[in-house]
Amino acid sequence: AQTVTQSQPEMSVQEAETVTLSCTYDTSESDYYLFWYKQPPSRQMILVIRQEAYKQQNATENRFSVNFQKAAKSFSLKISDSQLGDAAMYFCAYSSNYQLIWGAGTKLIIKP
Amino acid sequence: EAGVAQSPRYKIIEKRQSVAFWCNPISGHATLYWYQQILGQGPKLLIQFQNNGVVDDSQLPKDRFSAERLKGVDSTLKIQPAKLEDSAVYLCASSLVLMLGTGTGELFFGEGSRLTVL
Numbered sequence: 194a195q196t197v198t199q200s201q202p203e204m205s206v207q208e209a210e211t212v213t214l215s216c217t218y219d220t221s222e223s224d225y226y227l228f229w230y231k232q233p234p235s236r237q238m239i240l241v242i243r244q245e246a247y248k249q250q251n252a253t254e255n256r257f258s259v260n261f262q263k264a265a266k267s268f269s270l271k272i273s274d275s276q277l278g279d280a281a282m283y284f285c286a287y288s289s290n291y292q293l294i295w296g297a298g299t300k301l302i303i304k305p
Numbered sequence: 306e307a308g309v310a311q312s313p314r315y316k317i318i319e320k321r322q323s324v325a326f327w328c329n330p331i332s333g334h335a336t337l338y339w340y341q342q343i344l345g346q347g348p349k350l351l352i353q354f355q356n357n358g359v360v361d362d363s364q365l366p367k368d369r370f371s372a373e374r375l376k377g378v379d380s381t382l383k384i385q386p387a388k389l390e391d392s393a394v395y396l397c398a399s400s401l402v403l404m405l406g407t408g409t410g411e412l413f414f415g416e417g418s419r420l421t422v423l
Contacts, residue, residue: 230412237308238348238396238414284347291336291360291403293412294345 195220197287199296206275207262207304213260214299216285222246225289227261227268232298235258242281244268277303307331311397323385326418329378330399336360338412339372339382340396348396353402354380374375387422391396394419 196219206212216226228240241277244252251259256276272279281301285296294305308410312331322395330337335356338339340348351370356377365372371381371386384391401411 235416237416238398239413240411243411289354291355293350295349297347298345 195215195222195287195289195294197285197294199285201299202297203300203302205302205304206272208277209260209274211273212258212270212275212301214272214283214285214301216268216270216296218266218268218285218287218294220287220289222265222289225248225287227259228288228293229259229268230284230286231258231279231281231282233278238284242270272301275303277305279303309397309399309413309415311395311418313418314416315421317421317423320389321386323383324387324420325384326395326420328380328382328397328415329382330397331401331413334401334413335377336400336403337374337380338396338398339380340398342394342396342417344393345355347391348373351382351395355372363400371408384420387420388420392420392422403416 198217225246227244230238231295232238242252242254242257248286253259256273282298282300284298287294312327331368337354339351341351344349344370351365352362352372357374396417397415398412
């Protein structure tokens, strides 16, 4: 069965600095998709970035980028120039079909 | 474009009582999900609909939880009778496509319904 592991329950970063959130997954599939979702306090969850496993190029969305290492089954999220609005729970997720497998989340704290 | 609507936002009940949550997905989204999120944990899928058919309800405690999506649009999740461990946020989400890797493959979430069982 596929699993997603986020080993950092909580991370903190100084405003304007860079932080990397870790995610590893286990699968026997060769074709799949990976996602990072953000859940701000008392607000709805939104998609931050997604990566197709068949693409070697790492996805980027403005200040958010991923480091996708397919052989190592690693999918980390880098947030550059951290802002107070980035404070949230971040969830890594995997999908190879209609199911979405979620990690336990990492709480990101931004220090002003 | 209107987002996923959920109600009520907050509900407090005593154990053994019943509660119902309502969700209206984004217009045109065929796939609808109900998740249970306990504080400090990731979302746990309870049930997934494609139009008005059930795709996955393997983790739904069917002795107390029920869900329906009549006419393939809005949906209701019911808990009867509630237990203390049902205290959680119930998230509704919708997506345009069933296979999350195709197209935009994105889930759109509502703000959630927070249930407290005393």
